[in-house]
Amino acid sequence: MRTLDLEELERLVGEETGRGDWFTIDQERISQFADVTEDHQWIHEDVEAAAAGPFGRTIAHGYLTLSLVSHLMQDAAVMPGGALMYINYGTDKVRFLNPVKEGSRIRAIATLKSVDHKSADQILVTTNIVIEIEGEERPAMVADILSLAILGGASL
Numbered sequence: 001m002r003t004l005d006l007e008e009l010e011r012l013v014g015e016e017t018g019r020g021d022w023f024t025i026d027q028e029r030i031s032q033f034a035d036v037t038e039d040h041q042w043i044h045e046d047v048e049a050a051a052a053g054p055f056g057r058t059i060a061h062g063y064l065t066l067s068l069v070s071h072l073m074q075d076a077a078v079m080p081g082g083a084l085m086y087i088n089y090g091t092d093k094v095r096f097l098n099p100v101k102e103g104s105r106i107r108a109i110a111t112l113k114s115v116d117h118k119s120a121d122q123i124l125v126t127t128n129i130v131i132e133i134e135g136e137e138r139p140a141m142v143a144d145i146l147s148l149a150i151l152g153g154a155s156l
Helices: 006-011 027-037 047-051 062-067
Strands: 002-004 016-019 078-080 085-096 105-119 122-133 141-150
Touching: 002 006, 006 078, 006 105, 027 062, 062 085, 062 141, 078 105, 078 122, 078 141
Parallel strands: 002 078
Antiparallel strands: 016 105, 085 141, 105 122, 122 141
């Protein structure tokens, strides 16, 4: 994550701020996510059944893709500098548009959507994230990610 002074950050509203590195989604990660979430649907874990299914192999859970957003947007997102911390404030308009097949590589493309002053010590940054699948026209996911920058002297 890049940090910028507030004026520079506000000038970037509406602009693409970066693209993350490619990240491979393998079966081990899909299976571990299934274990953690207790979502063991065959389309995620049964390699043989999934090979005969609609996607030709297993696919990642949509929520696995969403859970990786923090990691995927590290090199793509921008935030105001000088904050004590940055916290997840929520997610709006999440859509899973294309399944992420096992073995695929994904990355985040970030566009700064808004910078809002909630208070003197809190700045809400909304970033539109598109999770791209290498070699696919349609993205895996789109969402607006809300991050709250807590500046000096703030209390929650």
